[in-house]
Amino acid sequence: EDKVVQSPLSLVVHEGDTVTLNCSYEVTNFRSLLWYKQEKKAPTFLFMLTSSGIEKKSGRLSSILDKKELFSILNITATQTGDSAVYLCAVDSSSNTGKLIFGQGTTLQVKP
Amino acid sequence: KAGVTQTPRYLIKTRGQQVTLSCSPISGHRSVSWYQQTPGQGLQFLFEYFSETQRNKGNFPGRFSGRQFSNSRSEMNVSTLELGDSALYLCASSEGTGGKNIQYFGAGTRLSVL
Secondary structure, three states, X not given: OOEEEEEOOEEEEEOOOOEXXXXXXXXXXXXXXXXXXXXXXXXXXXXXXXXXXXOEEEOOEEEEEEOOOOEEEEEEOOOOHHHOEEEEEEEEOOOOOOXXXXXXXXXXXXXX | OOOOEEEOOEEEEOOOOOEEEEEEOOOOOXXXXXXEEEOOOEEEEEEEEEOOEEEEEOOOOOOEEEEEOOOOOEEEEEOOOOXXXXXXXXXXXXXXXXXXXXXXXXXXXXXEEO
């Protein structure tokens, strides 16, 4: 059965800290891995990764994929209170059939 | 471009009733996927529609159904509601073809079954 596992499930840090969120997966056909940030309702797209070793960066956020070891990490540097959210990792294992398999999410709380 | 729009935002129903949720995708997107989000199970895939055809279905009972119209808008229906159907229902739209198939989510419909 296809599976995506995130760790830790929750994390509390202080502003300015650096955090690393983990995502491991076991799927039959890997197409891409996506990271989303969910604050209130709608998960908002952060990154899509398809190739190993390519680091994606957007400001203080970066992510890397290891297709050999089947995991991805999401790094957030110089955290701010606005980074407090649930971070979701999802894997697309289908061929254009719209199904994403999500991990449980990591709840990040950044304290002032 | 406008984002994904879901209506209504909140719904309260009683057991045994049925409910219809609506999703308008981003303009030009032909794929709409539906997910159920609960604290215990996280985000679970319900089904996906592309060009009015269901291409994929998750492991949910037949009480959960959907459809897509020619303008790509989609509806999801749940019949004979149960208490366990209380959840946030999210829809996501994407282009539906090609390699870079990013799903963009709406704000969701919060369904409470009493």
